[in-house]
Amino acid sequence: MTGSRQSGAIRMIAALLEARTGQVLSENRMWRLETSLKPLMRANSLRSLEDLVARLADQGGGPLANDVVNALLNNESSFFRDHHVFQMLATQILPHIAQTRKEKSLRIWSAGCSTGQEAYSLAMTLRKQADLWKGWQISILATDISSSVVERAQAGLFSQIDVQRGLAVNDLLRWFEPAGDTWRISQELRHMIDFRVDNLFEPQAPSGSYDLVMCRNVQFYFSAEMRRKVFGCLARHSAPGGYLILGAGETVIGQTIDFTASMQFRGIYERVRPKEDASSVKAA
Amino acid sequence: MKNCLVVDDSKVIRKVARHILESLNISVSEACDGRDALNQCESASHDVVLLDWNMPVMNGMEFLQQLTATKAAASRPKVIFCTTENGLGHIKAALDAGADEYVMKPFDRDTLESKLQIVGVI
Ligand SMILES: C[S@@+](CC[C@H](N)C(=O)[O-])C[C@H]1O[C@@H](n2cnc3c(N)ncnc32)[C@H](O)[C@@H]1O
Numbered sequence: 001m002t003g004s005r006q007s008g009a010i011r012m013i014a015a016l017l018e019a020r021t022g023q024v025l026s027e028n029r030m031w032r033l034e035t036s037l038k039p040l041m042r043a044n045s046l047r048s049l050e051d052l053v054a055r056l057a058d059q060g061g062g063p064l065a066n067d068v069v070n071a072l073l074n075n076e077s078s079f080f081r082d083h084h085v086f087q088m089l090a091t092q093i094l095p096h097i098a099q100t101r102k103e104k105s106l107r108i109w110s111a112g113c114s115t116g117q118e119a120y121s122l123a124m125t126l127r128k129q130a131d132l133w134k135g136w137q138i139s140i141l142a143t144d145i146s147s148s149v150v151e152r153a154q155a156g157l158f159s160q161i162d163v164q165r166g167l168a169v170n171d172l173l174r175w176f177e178p179a180g181d182t183w184r185i186s187q188e189l190r191h192m193i194d195f196r197v198d199n200l201f202e203p204q205a206p207s208g209s210y211d212l213v214m215c216r217n218v219q220f221y222f223s224a225e226m227r228r229k230v231f232g233c234l235a236r237h238s239a240p241g242g243y244l245i246l247g248a249g250e251t252v253i254g255q256t257i258d259f260t261a262s263m264q265f266r267g268i269y270e271r272v273r274p275k276e277d278a279s280s281v282k283a284a
Numbered sequence: 285m286k287n288c289l290v291v292d293d294s295k296v297i298r299k300v301a302r303h304i305l306e307s308l309n310i311s312v313s314e315a316c317d318g319r320d321a322l323n324q325c326e327s328a329s330h331d332v333v334l335l336d337w338n339m340p341v342m343n344g345m346e347f348l349q350q351l352t353a354t355k356a357a358a359s360r361p362k363v364i365f366c367t368t369e370n371g372l373g374h375i376k377a378a379l380d381a382g383a384d385e386y387v388m389k390p391f392d393r394d395t396l397e398s399k400l401q402i403v404g405v406i
Contacts, residue, residue: 078394168402169386
């Protein structure tokens with residue numbers, strides 16, 4: 001009896017998560033859901049998942065629902081995640097953009113930025129190429145649906161484990177200072193990035209089009225329908241020929257025709273140019 | 285196959301490091317202090333040294349100073365300090381002495397893997 005009541009509660013919470021974020025919980029993750037919610041339940045003096053669901057029903061969509069969603073999202077990230085991707089960015093893609101663009105403006109979007117490591121890694125990469133970007137207008141937008149990770153990204157405080165995973169010690173020395181048990185990232189980098197809470201299904205933050213979009217390890221738990229929706233949004237906000245970088249093992253193939261594998265950069269996708277645009281390039 | 289010399293007076297740490305390194309397809313030899321490590325560096329060549337700071341007989345810093353005094357940068361292994369000394373002063377001193385990377389204990393597989401990538405061993 002208790003068992004089936006509990007599984008009812010689990011399904012309601014899973015439905016809340018899916019409605020808010022598009023994430024579909026696998027059976028496996030469903031059964032671990034209580035563990036993820038334990039700290040939150042304790043903080044709100046709730047004894048069981050049924051109590052939690054009852055309180056959620058009482059309050060409608062309030063802050064508790066937000067906290068539940070935040071607690072269930074997988075926010076794992078690290079600096080320079082997938083080392084070779086950042087190497088390719090630094091040595092090939094960014095120099096290519098710098099050399100081929102007419103206007104000196106570079107717009108980057110880190111979509112599903114979690115605690116900010118991806119955006120900060122980009123900022124460090126760009127700062128190290130100061131000569132390349134002299135006179136350029138550079139903007140980095142970083143968005144995530146979870147308010148708690150966005151706050152952490154903005155604060156720029158990282159644990160000792162965070163600052164070691166993927167980060168070269170020279171970057172640690174150059175960009176961080178110790179702050180108690182944690183490390184604070186420099187103001188210079190924080191000022192380069194506009195962190196916003198934003199849902200990829202109802203995007204408000206991105207405006208116009210971006211030359212480079214990173215949306216890595218975000219869509220893993222999305223249904224096919226949700227993925228199509230997200231790719232639509234990424235396409236709307238990508239400049240013609242703009243680059244899209246997905247996580248290792250993620251692909252656009254079979255999900256969208258707006259992006260195609262780059263011939264030049266392995267594992268990277270490019271926004272397909274609208275027809276007229278493509279012919280004018282050929283003619284030129 | 286790349287190989288790594290793990291220099292630490294703690295058997296447990298050596299075992300943990302060995303386990304992680306072998307899972308990354310790196311072969312491992314062990315030394316229990318700096319003197320032992322120097323001897324091993326004389327007789328064999330290594331791609332990378334994972335180096336503790338505080339050890340009896342000869343500590344990590346002394347080892348590094350002797351290594352850099354006797355071997356040119358191109359012919360010596362990459363050196364990753366791996367220590368409980370977490371202060372900025374220690375990190376800077378290690379880099380000044382010629383260390384390539386720095387890991388603060390405790391470390392995990394992901395950290396070690398990323399540092400090995402950064403120094404170009406994997
Ligand atoms: C595993 S993290 C990946 C972080 C970073 N991109 C990386 O690869 O290291 C995935 C992030 O996507 C966010 N996310 C999930 N659904 C989202 C949605 N519908 N809109 C925006 N962000 C979302 C999560 O909150 C989480 O922080």
